[in-house]
Amino acid sequence: MAKISLEKVKHSYLAQPTAPEDYALKQIDAEWQDGGAYALLGPSGCGKTTLLNIISGLLVPSQGRVLFNDADVTQVPTTDRHIAQVFQFPVVYDTMTVFDNLAFPLRNRGIAEAKVQKRVQEIAGMLDLESSLRRRASGLTMDGKQKISLGRGLVRDDVNVIMFDEPLTVIDPHLKWRLRSKLKELHKRLGLTMIYVTHDQTEALTFADQVVVMYDGTVVQVGTPVELFEHPNHTFVGHFIGSPGMNILPCEVENGTVRCAGHAVQTASSGRPGSDAEKTEIGVRPEFVRFDDHGFPVEIIKVDDLGRYRIVEVRYEDQRVKMIVEEDLSIPSESARISFDPAATRIYADGWVVN
Amino acid sequence: MTKTTNHKAWYFVVPVVVLVAFNALIPLMTVVNYSVQETFGDNVFFWEGVKWFEDVLNSDRFHAAFLRQLAFTGMILAIEVPLGIGVALSMPRKGPWVSVCLVLMALPLLIPWNVVGAMWNIFALPDIGLLGRGINALGIDYNFTQQPVSAWMTTVLMDVWHWTSLVVLLAYAGLCSIPDAYYQAAKIDGASAWSVFWRIQLPKLKRVLTIAILLRFMDSFMIYTEPFVLTGGGPGNTTTFLSIDLVKIALGQFDLGPAAAMSLIYFFIVLLVCWIFYTLMMRNEEQ
Numbered sequence: 258m259a260k261i262s263l264e265k266v267k268h269s270y271l272a273q274p275t276a277p278e279d280y281a282l283k284q285i286d287a288e289w290q291d292g293g294a295y296a297l298l299g300p301s302g303c304g305k306t307t308l309l310n311i312i313s314g315l316l317v318p319s320q321g322r323v324l325f326n327d328a329d330v331t332q333v334p335t336t337d338r339h340i341a342q343v344f345q346f347p348v349v350y351d352t353m354t355v356f357d358n359l360a361f362p363l364r365n366r367g368i369a370e371a372k373v374q375k376r377v378q379e380i381a382g383m384l385d386l387e388s389s390l391r392r393r394a395s396g397l398t399m400d401g402k403q404k405i406s407l408g409r410g411l412v413r414d415d416v417n418v419i420m421f422d423e424p425l426t427v428i429d430p431h432l433k434w435r436l437r438s439k440l441k442e443l444h445k446r447l448g449l450t451m452i453y454v455t456h457d458q459t460e461a462l463t464f465a466d467q468v469v470v471m472y473d474g475t476v477v478q479v480g481t482p483v484e485l486f487e488h489p490n491h492t493f494v495g496h497f498i499g500s501p502g503m504n505i506l507p508c509e510v511e512n513g514t515v516r517c518a519g520h521a522v523q524t525a526s527s528g529r530p531g532s533d534a535e536k537t538e539i540g541v542r543p544e545f546v547r548f549d550d551h552g553f554p555v556e557i558i559k560v561d562d563l564g565r566y567r568i569v570e571v572r573y574e575d576q577r578v579k580m581i582v583e584e585d586l587s588i589p590s591e592s593a594r595i596s597f598d599p600a601a602t603r604i605y606a607d608g609w610v611v612n
Numbered sequence: 613m614t615k616t617t618n619h620k621a622w623y624f625v626v627p628v629v630v631l632v633a634f635n636a637l638i639p640l641m642t643v644v645n646y647s648v649q650e651t652f653g654d655n656v657f658f659w660e661g662v663k664w665f666e667d668v669l670n671s672d673r674f675h676a677a678f679l680r681q682l683a684f685t686g687m688i689l690a691i692e693v694p695l696g697i698g699v700a701l702s703m704p705r706k707g708p709w710v711s712v713c714l715v716l717m718a719l720p721l722l723i724p725w726n727v728v729g730a731m732w733n734i735f736a737l738p739d740i741g742l743l744g745r746g747i748n749a750l751g752i753d754y755n756f757t758q759q760p761v762s763a764w765m766t767t768v769l770m771d772v773w774h775w776t777s778l779v780v781l782l783a784y785a786g787l788c789s790i791p792d793a794y795y796q797a798a799k800i801d802g803a804s805a806w807s808v809f810w811r812i813q814l815p816k817l818k819r820v821l822t823i824a825i826l827l828r829f830m831d832s833f834m835i836y837t838e839p840f841v842l843t844g845g846g847p848g849n850t851t852t853f854l855s856i857d858l859v860k861i862a863l864g865q866f867d868l869g870p871a872a873a874m875s876l877i878y879f880f881i882v883l884l885v886c887w888i889f890y891t892l893m894m895r896n897e898e899q
């Protein structure tokens with residue numbers, strides 16, 4: 258058990274990185290509290306796997322330090338870090354039985370056979386693998402194999418952290434849901450630190466207490482699901498989290514007044530972007546856009562009825578805005594006027610929020 | 613769904629059938645023809661039935677050659693397979709040295725059999741060959757033209773030199789196809805280097821090794837040119853393997869009947885062993 262910190266970690270897969278684009282991880286400062294359930298969320302290629310491999314020691318970062326409980330472990334080999342990691346695609350030892358597969362991490366560490374038996378039975382019970390314990394692992398389905406991989410991660414009780422790298426990608430949706438609940442339950446029971454990598458926001462939001470959002474080799478925001486929803490730090494977070502994502506609209510700021518297409522917009526940001534900002538935008542979630550006779554004119558282009566609410570897409574100039582409209586509200590037929598809830602509208606300068 | 617039948621499609625198979633008939637079946641039938649008859653030339657044949665087969669199967673000479681053959685094949689397999697895996701394991705997986713290693717490995721495979729035999733013959737000669745003189749200089753009495761042990765050692769060494777590369781290349785290809793995730797998982801699980809080899813690498817190599825062993829078995833079981841050039845089957849008959857013996861009977865003594873019978877027996881042994889080996893491996897696979 259340990260608190261894990263990353264200090265100014267940078268990593269490049271190239272031998273001689275020069276430009277910032279050469280880095281898979283640009284600069285990461287992060288802290289993972291002991292016992293936390295974290296989700297690492299980000300698009301494909303943003304460096305999630307790289308980050309996990311640096312924590313587990315499979316990779317040594319090009320720069321920066323990895324600390325476990327404030328002790329520098331940057332150069333410590335994987336085996337001595339006491340870390341469990343489950344990979345995206347199942348890894349099983351083909352020639353061994355399911356039981357031996359699950360027992361493998363324990364036996365390698367010289368744990369007494371009685372305890373091995375007990376732990377393996379326990380984990381097998383949890384993952385519904387009891388009936389196939391005596392079978393050869395190579396004969397199992399994808400699902401079964403991935404359960405073994407999960408099991409090998411969970412079987413050890415000496416670990417500092419268990420890291421799951423998109424472990425449920427290959428598993429069918431129903432089982433996926435069950436396994437995720439199991440992991441969550443296990444987290445509550447054992448109080449282990451868990452880091453769960455995914456690019457599926459539902460998965461991240463249901464699993465984690467804290468969500469770490471990564472984008473292009475950097476951590477853009479760390480927070481609870483509610484924080485990420487209500488106060489996105491970066492347009493990427495706003496866009497990535499929520500369904501549909503946040504509306505990001507270009508705006509001009511003149512003498513402290515924010516204007517979108519010539520219309521003044523009230524925002525929650527009290528500060529104003531510096532004059533060097535190349536791009537200024539406002540961000541407002543579809544939940545906080547409404548029809549308002551005093552707002553600015555738009556043209557309605559699409560209505561999606563999702564049952565309890567409708568998603569309406571409107572347009573002004575060449576910008577599209579999505580809004581969520583309650584079931585019982587009537588929608589004007591072609592043109593309408595809309596406004597944004599000032600408390601939920603923020604200014605973003607070059608992608609980053611202005612508070 | 614109904615299948616459409618079009619018998620004209622058979623015409624496409626005809627060229628292959630003709631080709632196989634002329635390069636395999638018809639020559640083989642001549643052998644069958646000789647194996648059941650006696651001839652004194654002039655195209656006069658006498659029916660002999662299975663006599664030649666009985667003769668060959670009961671002859672001490674055939675037994676001895678067969679045992680020599682088994683010993684030789686067993687030895688080279690026992691050396692080349694582990695050695696090949698070992699070399700493949702120690703080859704770099706990436707970087708500029710990869711191509712250098714691959715070319716070095718492929719070189720022996722490109723040399724024709726008789727050249728290999730001639731090279732080793734000269735290389736191992738006790739008076740002028742580097743190897744022969746070197747060994748003698750170490751105080752070991754070595755002369756492959758006169759001592760059976762030396763002759764065997766040289767023949768085996770020559771085969772190992774010539775063919776281990778094949779196992780290396782196949783094993784190397786197999787090793788390269790193992791996804792990184794396996795090695796990473798093994799590190800996480802705290803597996804020792806030996807466990808990684810035994811639990812990951814070797815099982816993943818099973819298919820390519822099956823092929824390597826099959827190829828090396830067939831090739832070495834039918835080996836002719838290299839020992840023929842190196843030792844000519846001697847000293848005495850000590851390195852007379854099956855095919856050398858066959859040629860001695862067929863062309864040296866001109867006993868076409870027994871030679872034909874022996875060819876067929878020889879052919880069936882190779883076929884049988886390959887079949888057994890393949891079936892065993894495949895059954896293992898299904899488990």
Ligand SMILES: Nc1ncnc2c1ncn2[C@@H]1O[C@H](COP(=O)(O)OP(=O)(O)OP(=O)(O)O)[C@@H](O)[C@H]1O
Binds near residue numbers: 302304
């Ligand atoms: N072994 C490697 N060699 C070179 N570049 C790599 C290697 N592994 C990853 N990269 C690059 O580093 C960047 C980050 O990759 P990484 O695998 O960490 O992304 P990820 O967030 O895990 O993506 P995904 O969701 O697709 O798994 C990518 O641009 C990728 O191309």
Ligand SMILES: [Mg+2]
Binds near residue numbers: 306307422
């Ligand atoms: Mg990844």
